[in-house]
Amino acid sequence: MAGMAPDLTSEYFARRTRANALRMVHAAKASHIGTCLSAADILAVLYHDVMRIDPQQPQLPQRDRFILSKGHGAAIIYAALAERGFFPVDWLKGYCADGSPLTGHINHAGVPGVEVSTGSLGHGLSIGCGMALGLRADGRGARVFVLLSDGECDEGSIWEAALFAPFHKLANLTVIVDYNKIQSFGSVKDVLDLEPFADKWRAFGWHVVELDGHDHAALRPALQGTHPVLPTLILAHTVKGKGVSFMENDLAWHYRSPDTAQLAQALAELGE
Amino acid sequence: MRTTFIKALLECAAADERIWLLCGDLGYSVLEPFIQQYPQRFINVGVAEQNMTGIAGGLAMTGRKVVCYSIGNFTTLRCYEQIRNDVCYHNGDVKVVSVGGGLAYGSQGYTHHAVEDLAVMRALPNMTVLAPGDPVEVDFVTRWMMRHDGPCYLRLGKAGEPKLHAADASFAPGKIVAMRPGKDLLLLSTGGMLPTALQVADALAAAGVAAAVASCPFVKPLDTAWLAQQAARYPWIATLEEHSRFGGLADAVGGCLATQPQPVARLLPFAVPELALKGVGGTQQELLQRIGLDAASITAAITQQTGLGSQTLRQSKA
Numbered sequence: 001m002a003g004m005a006p007d008l009t010s011e012y013f014a015r016r017t018r019a020n021a022l023r024m025v026h027a028a029k030a031s032h033i034g035t036c037l038s039a040a041d042i043l044a045v046l047y048h049d050v051m052r053i054d055p056q057q058p059q060l061p062q063r064d065r066f067i068l069s070k071g072h073g074a075a076i077i078y079a080a081l082a083e084r085g086f087f088p089v090d091w092l093k094g095y096c097a098d099g100s101p102l103t104g105h106i107n108h109a110g111v112p113g114v115e116v117s118t119g120s121l122g123h124g125l126s127i128g129c130g131m132a133l134g135l136r137a138d139g140r141g142a143r144v145f146v147l148l149s150d151g152e153c154d155e156g157s158i159w160e161a162a163l164f165a166p167f168h169k170l171a172n173l174t175v176i177v178d179y180n181k182i183q184s185f186g187s188v189k190d191v192l193d194l195e196p197f198a199d200k201w202r203a204f205g206w207h208v209v210e211l212d213g214h215d216h217a218a219l220r221p222a223l224q225g226t227h228p229v230l231p232t233l234i235l236a237h238t239v240k241g242k243g244v245s246f247m248e249n250d251l252a253w254h255y256r257s258p259d260t261a262q263l264a265q266a267l268a269e270l271g272e
Numbered sequence: 273m274r275t276t277f278i279k280a281l282l283e284c285a286a287a288d289e290r291i292w293l294l295c296g297d298l299g300y301s302v303l304e305p306f307i308q309q310y311p312q313r314f315i316n317v318g319v320a321e322q323n324m325t326g327i328a329g330g331l332a333m334t335g336r337k338v339v340c341y342s343i344g345n346f347t348t349l350r351c352y353e354q355i356r357n358d359v360c361y362h363n364g365d366v367k368v369v370s371v372g373g374g375l376a377y378g379s380q381g382y383t384h385h386a387v388e389d390l391a392v393m394r395a396l397p398n399m400t401v402l403a404p405g406d407p408v409e410v411d412f413v414t415r416w417m418m419r420h421d422g423p424c425y426l427r428l429g430k431a432g433e434p435k436l437h438a439a440d441a442s443f444a445p446g447k448i449v450a451m452r453p454g455k456d457l458l459l460l461s462t463g464g465m466l467p468t469a470l471q472v473a474d475a476l477a478a479a480g481v482a483a484a485v486a487s488c489p490f491v492k493p494l495d496t497a498w499l500a501q502q503a504a505r506y507p508w509i510a511t512l513e514e515h516s517r518f519g520g521l522a523d524a525v526g527g528c529l530a531t532q533p534q535p536v537a538r539l540l541p542f543a544v545p546e547l548a549l550k551g552v553g554g555t556q557q558e559l560l561q562r563i564g565l566d567a568a569s570i571t572a573a574i575t576q577q578t579g580l581g582s583q584t585l586r587q588s589k590a
Contacts, residue, residue, distance in 0.1 A: 061335075065333075108362065109361075115333070116333070116358075116362070117357065117361055117362065118357070119357075120353055120357060122322075123326055123353075123354060123357060123358055125326075126322065126323045126325070126326020126327050126329075126330065126354070126358070127326045127327070127329050127330035127333070127358055128330060129323070129326070129327050129330060130326060130327035130328060130329060130330020130331040130332070130333070130334075130338075131330040131331070131333055131334055132330075133315075133327065133330070133331055133334075134330065134331045134333070134334025134335065134336055135334055137312070137334075138334065156322075157322040157323060157326070157354075160318075160320040160322055160323035161323050161326065161327075163318070163320075164317065164318070164320070164323055164327070168315075
């Protein structure tokens, strides 16, 4: 399948998608930039280095699948898909615009490269389990990646699926938790503490990898590798708003949209 | 009904290896033949209907035709959002099958009375809603459903429903099935109320009223073309359903009648009144009688509300 130009790196990819996500939420006066920035590096490594996908043939049966279960992080996925060539970067101007398919919560209809529409939390992991079952039966080696938020793990349906995947030995399933420690109305620790989080997944039978979710050198092998039997859970410690100093670790940027001056400062900090 | 369903499903699965069956830890003494013949295409997901439905949606995205099987409200209400988002919005080839629709599990109490399923399933995009009236209809709609590409909801009774159609009766997808002619009114039944509709027609005939009977296994899409014709022929159309008065057959038919260009038949809805069975258990037959959905109560209500046959009935009583 088509690869990226060799002189480009996943770090560059992450910088570009961060910048485009910032431009999108600024133009649309939209929310959720904090979650986009915390997931940007995970997605950059996935889309740049790991997933076997072909932007020219987005429906190839043997392709790897990605599900954004935290559907409110749509802007960064749209930016990643555009960067990867699934559709023109110019489409990103339509984010949250009237009549546009690029809705604030991720939408597959009319958007090449988006596998699943989500937005109500707690759905993606079950869908991923179903895909992993079907793709395993197909025998073509296709993998499934699901990105969860930490707050999403309050949903009981996540734990239904968490129980299911190791029992059915879904080794072709890799789940990444974007553990930025801030959920919708407060810090995870204060709202409904998930700790000991990694141990919970281990107790459910997952192969657990814990890492810095902004360290591409750590993300790359963790995402590329699979356990011979078990599904993999990557607990990615991240910073909400990562890369823009005044957005980092601030709940307000779950909701706020940068104004013109803030956008300029943010882009400058990213080196764009 | 469920025996006929699994037999038809087995035959479909033999011819189509895309067919998978998921259950939410229910199906004892029903699903075993499928499990034995197609163990690789069966998963007991456990008592986790949300997960079952999401998994079905994901499997469908890899080209499978997936049946989700459970009883009562568990395949519909518990996982409604998964059906809406993960299945219907993606037009996933998932068949939601509920055994014990209506009051089939009557003695088990309120949680097991499935009387809002048709309403909530009708509201979903891409969803076909099926409520067959006897085992012959079950056989037809099951085979049709497994050929159809897209979400379906199938409401089944439990077991032991009588065959009311001839084995060689002909059906067509999306069509209401006319069963008996009659000029005075039309009795339109969906699901397991079909034997009752026939009994009502018999009782009305004894009173000199000629009631036509038709069965409506396709609740959505509704056979509005046929209904429009009948609306011009009959002064009354009575709907019979083991379902809430809200959102089921009565509302579907009523909505159709109300949009006809000419003055049309009036609607006589027979359905389950809201919370009529709070704190009351009992056999299906007993409960239906309590809420006026048995043949005698419906016959009396029809004659009273329409005036049809009332003279004959009064004479026979005198």
